[in-house]
Amino acid sequence: MKRKSTYLFIIFYLIFLVPKAHAEYVLPYPSYMPGNKIYNVSRMVDTIKKYWYWGSIASLKYHLKLSDKYVVEAKTLFEYKQYLLAVDALSRSDKEFSRLSYYLGRAKTEDKDVENFKSLLVEAAKKHEQIIRASQLQLPKQFTWTPEKLKSTTLSLYETTESSIKVRMGVLGSLSK
Numbered sequence: 001m002k003r004k005s006t007y008l009f010i011i012f013y014l015i016f017l018v019p020k021a022h023a024e025y026v027l028p029y030p031s032y033m034p035g036n037k038i039y040n041v042s043r044m045v046d047t048i049k050k051y052w053y054w055g056s057i058a059s060l061k062y063h064l065k066l067s068d069k070y071v072v073e074a075k076t077l078f079e080y081k082q083y084l085l086a087v088d089a090l091s092r093s094d095k096e097f098s099r100l101s102y103y104l105g106r107a108k109t110e111d112k113d114v115e116n117f118k119s120l121l122v123e124a125a126k127k128h129e130q131i132i133r134a135s136q137l138q139l140p141k142q143f144t145w146t147p148e149k150l151k152s153t154t155l156s157l158y159e160t161t162e163s164s165i166k167v168r169m170g171v172l173g174s175l176s177k
Contacts, residue, residue, distance in 0.1 A: 067096035
């Protein structure tokens with residue numbers, strides 16, 4: 001009998017009294033990349049999924065997930081020196097991340113508890129900034145992309161990454177209001 005009560009005490013202690021671990025914000029593994037046959041299909045599926053996530057909280061989660069996906073895509077493309085494609089992916093991530101404050105505000109007006117989502121967005125913004133800054137260290141300030149038969153394009157990679165960080169910090173600023 002004493003042994004059973006000891007086991008019950010240990011189980012109770014482990015379940016209720018041991019502090020819960022908090023995991024760091026984790027970005028997804030890179031999905032299909034440009035050049036893959038399924039990449040365009042994946043982009044269309046992402047667009048179609050938008051109509052499935054119609055509530056404010058669901059839309060918030062959807063756009064955060066897309067922003068995460070595109071920032072990882074941009075990071076990977078920067079690593080492989082595919083700068084034109086990376087800038088496009090980063091701008092898509094910026095676009096999705098900038099929508100988050102709207103959906104958070106909409107959820108607030110619907111009297112939903114958004115405190116957990118605020119902290120999630122803070123963690124996401126910090127993680128995105130960390131990834132973008134790490135990529136920024138590896139990038140040239142400017143890059144001139146010259147296709148074979150078309151006019152060349154100059155990409156200001158430093159300015160692009162800085163504006164992406166400003167988008168995330170702007171969303172963080174709107175959370176404090």
